[in-house]
Amino acid sequence: MTGALAPGLFAGRHAFVTGGTSGIGAATAVLLAELGAAVTALGLPPADPAELPVHPLVRVVEHDVLDRGGLARLLSAGDPLDALVNCAGVSHDRQEYDLARWQRVIEVNLTATMVACQAARPALAEHGGAIVNVSSMFAFSGSRDRPAYSASKGGVSQLTKSLAAEYAADGIRVNAVA
Structure with a gap:
């Protein structure tokens, strides 16, 4: 996987x-570790435990991104x-037309991204770092x-552009992949 x-x-x-x-996320954590990074993989337990990232440089921490204080x-x-x-x-597919589902998707996909950024x-600004959304x-x-998934990911793309401009003075690069 790291050949290139x-x-x-x-x-x-x-x-x-x-x-x-x-x-x-798990694949990203393992790839970063294979390239030498020490990685903290945050998330909920997967439905299939075989999905957990396994690598000596990956530390798995069970955490819900909706716990804003804990994430911070x-x-x-x-x-x-x-x-x-x-x-x-x-994503909750067609169930996202229900307002409660809509709000959950926006909170997880968009708001938690902003909170994490x-x-x-401060830590990234110490020596210039990178954020990838x-x-x-x-x-x-x-x-x-x-609908909520699409709107939230559109928000992530625009948030990324805004944070790239705002965080540039700190030497932090902010990009998104779609």
């Missing part, structure tokens, strides 16, 4: 990955931080089956 990237590319670096206990404490604990990857996300900013193709195309 320089071995040891992230040696000596520290990264946090929200949503890092399954799916894209974890990210500002004084540990070195070079990178934050926001992968936490949910704010909490990580995971967006989606639905940020651009929308989806009749996933």
Whole structure:
């Protein structure tokens, strides 16, 4: 998986990955570790425990990104931080037309991303770091089956642009992948 990237590319670096206990987040945590980073993978227990990222450089911390205070404490604990990857996300498909489901998707996908970015900013600013927010193709195309997911990922894309401008003075790069 790391063949196209320089071995040891992230040696000596520290990264946090929200949503890092399954799916894209877990794969990201393992990839960063394979490239030498010490990684803290934050997330809820996956439905299938085999999805948990397994690597000696990955520390798994059970955490719900909706626990804003806990997220802020974890990210500002004084540990070195070079990178934050926001992968936490949910989708409830057509059930997102229900306002309660809508709000949960927006809270997990968009608001928790903002909270994590704010909490990580001081540590990242110490020596210039990077934030990568995971967006989606639905940020651009929308989806009749996933209205909240699409709106939240559109928000993540725009939030990323705003934070890139705001955090540049601190030497923090902010990007999104979709």
